[in-house]
Amino acid sequence: MSTGTSKDALDKLGAPGTGVVVTGGASGIGRATALALAEVGRPVSLWDLAGDAAAEVAAECAKRYGVTTHHAAVDVADRDALARAAGEAVDALSTVGGLVHSAGMVRPDQTDALGTDTWDTVLTVNLRAQVDAVQALLPALRASGPGAAIVGIASIEALIGEGSIPSYVASKHGLLGLVRSLAHRFGPEGIRVNAVCPGYVETPMMAMPLTIDGYRERLEARTPMRRLAQPEDIARAVRFLLSNEASFISGVPLTVDGGVTAAGGQ
Incomplete structure (x- = not known):
């Protein structure tokens, strides 16, 4: 079992040395992303509603790869909680030069898919929370030096439509618009913003x-x-977008779907 990452591996993957915050880091794509980043030596801060599970993933990253970690029980719908976690993450990791918004939810409802509660909840977690997380971490991202980057986890539902989950589809379409707008806004400061569409x-x-x-x-x-993606397939794409190898890529959705949208979902 590896307890560290060689300088050659870091150089090969173009990894900045700054820390990365991963929302939804306790499971799924968030967990895989945290491990992929730790593998190339990046400190990670894991935010998740499931605080105990986030702590376990943080411990796994530290044990396997020898990186500095931080974890926090965070409801991404709570702006104050995001602000507190941001301060703690910067203190724990020293620098934060990356953010991955992987926290997300879907609420299928054939009878009330247009209900106000569904829309408010889903759009808050999937879309507004990315804005709030960026706002909370912006001073740290600005101070981190070259290589600062933000990645939002969107979906192929950001490119197509699905009648049973309109709130989810709208939130992911909105995320792509947000990514393009923030790429324009923060590009002059050297902060890149992209999305991955699993x-x-x-x-x-x-x-x-x-x-x-x-x-x-x-x-x-x-x-x-002819297979489902594993979380690691998505995590490697996220890691690439956060790396210096993607230093001139900003404002784009990177689709990682095994060819589903290329084939029209057929």
């Missing part, structure tokens, strides 16, 4: 639907590569 990923969010008879097979049939 396809069908085997995460805890997908655990229940995947128990439905035939559902996995239908998703695999729609994917030209």
Whole structure:
């Protein structure tokens, strides 16, 4: 088991040495992203509603890769909680030069998909929280030096539509607009902003639907590569966008879906 990362590995992956905050870091894509970043020597701060689980992932990152870590139980819908966690993360990691907003939710509802409560909750977590997290961490990102970058976890639903989850689809479309706007706004300061649009990923969010008879097979049939993504597939794309190898990439959605949208979802 590795207890550290060589300088050659860091140089190869173009990893800045600054810390990265990962919301939703206790499971799924967030957890995989934290581990992928720790693998190349980046300190990580994990924010999640599940504080104990975030602590476990932080400990795993530290044990496997010898990086500095921080964790906090955070409701990303709570602006004050985000501000407190930002201060703690900067104190713990010394510098924060990256943010990954992986916290997210979907609320399928065939009977009340346009209900106010559904919309307010989903858009707050998936979209507004990224704005609030950026606001809370902006001084640290500005102070971190070259290589500061932000990545939002969107979805292929940011590129297409799905009638059963309009709030989720709207939040992810909105995230792409936010990414483009922030890339324009912060580009002159050297802060890059991008999004990753995953396809069908085997995460805890997908655990229940995947128990439905035939559902996995239908998703695999729609994917030209004939498998579901693993969280690590998405995490490596996020790590790339946060690295110096992506130093002139900003304002773009990077689709990681095994060819689903290229094939029109057929």
